[in-house]
Amino acid sequence: MPAVPDTATRLSGDTYVVPGLTNAGYIAGLGIDTSEDEAHYTQVPLDTLVITHGHADHFSVAYLLRSSGARVIAARDDAAMVENPDINIRGMFSWAKPSDKMTTKLFRGIGCAVDGYVEDLDDPRATAISLPGHTLGHHGLLTADGVLFTGDALYLRELWEQHPLPYAIDPGMVVASLERIASVQCEWIVPAHGRPVSREEAEEHLAYHIEQVYEVHDLLLEGLVPGLTTEQAVAYVSRRRGLAENAAAYWLAVTTVKGYLGELLARGEIEFSVRDHAGWWQTVS
Numbered sequence: 001m002p003a004v005p006d007t008a009t010r011l012s013g014d015t016y017v018v019p020g021l022t023n024a025g026y027i028a029g030l031g032i033d034t035s036e037d038e039a040h041y042t043q044v045p046l047d048t049l050v051i052t053h054g055h056a057d058h059f060s061v062a063y064l065l066r067s068s069g070a071r072v073i074a075a076r077d078d079a080a081m082v083e084n085p086d087i088n089i090r091g092m093f094s095w096a097k098p099s100d101k102m103t104t105k106l107f108r109g110i111g112c113a114v115d116g117y118v119e120d121l122d123d124p125r126a127t128a129i130s131l132p133g134h135t136l137g138h139h140g141l142l143t144a145d146g147v148l149f150t151g152d153a154l155y156l157r158e159l160w161e162q163h164p165l166p167y168a169i170d171p172g173m174v175v176a177s178l179e180r181i182a183s184v185q186c187e188w189i190v191p192a193h194g195r196p197v198s199r200e201e202a203e204e205h206l207a208y209h210i211e212q213v214y215e216v217h218d219l220l221l222e223g224l225v226p227g228l229t230t231e232q233a234v235a236y237v238s239r240r241r242g243l244a245e246n247a248a249a250y251w252l253a254v255t256t257v258k259g260y261l262g263e264l265l266a267r268g269e270i271e272f273s274v275r276d277h278a279g280w281w282q283t284v285s
């Protein structure tokens with residue numbers, strides 16, 4: 001029997017989970033994201049490595065695995081972030097040049113050249129499923145054994161205490177992707193953070209995640225009745241959701257809250273105006 005990553009546990013058929021800060025997947029020479037330690041992959045055949053999305057904790061050692069011969073695959077919209085993780089940091093700061101002092105380590109990492117797009121993946125071992133919302137190009141991978149690796153598209157219920165406002169660029173897309181996960185025929189669901197859950201158990205976690213998105217919507221509609229600046233809206237949501245008070249949590253919340261503001265504005269539920277040279281958001285009465 002060929003070697004598999006040394007800490008891997010078999011979930012179904014040839015599909016293994018490599019547990020870590022970010023769970024990775026492995027099926028007969030195809031990897032899904034990477035754990036943070038390249039030692040797990042020593043002597044393990046790996047011809048293809050698919051990255052779920054362009055956040056550095058999902059491709060920590062991809063550049064090493066690529067230099068050992070793996071073909072690295074990422075989504076069209078996220079490939080540039082895999083190749084150059086600094087793009088995330090620039091995007092977070094409206095493309096202006098940030099200082100090293102303010103950046104979250106989540107987005108820092110070593111880039112890895114991308115050899116092909118996940119949209120073109122044609123492999124009997126796994127099928128890519130588009131699950132945007134956390135990033136634009138986010139994809140899940142369904143293995144031939146019926147195991148769906150969902151990357152950061154789904155947060156398990158027990159993770160919400162630690163992450164009361166998961167990073168998202170587009171909450172409407174997040175909900176559509178959760179509904180898509182619910183419609184996929186599979187046996188197991190493996191989120192990148194947390195534990196594998198059976199398809200049946202996943203049901204309540206999917207419903208809970210969707211419910212949380214709507215709760216943030218409602219929270220904003222309520223908080224924006226008197227009108228808030230962008231900065232105040234970020235602070236308001238962070239406070240009400242009980243976020244940790246630190247720079248990393250702040251910068252992630254800036255993007256996520258803007259995602260919600262953009263969506264509510266597009267739906268005509270809030271208005272945007274500039275007053276005293278600040279951007280204001282107000283619920284339409």
Ligand SMILES: [Zn+2]
Pocket residue numbers: 053055134152
């Ligand atoms: Zn992520």
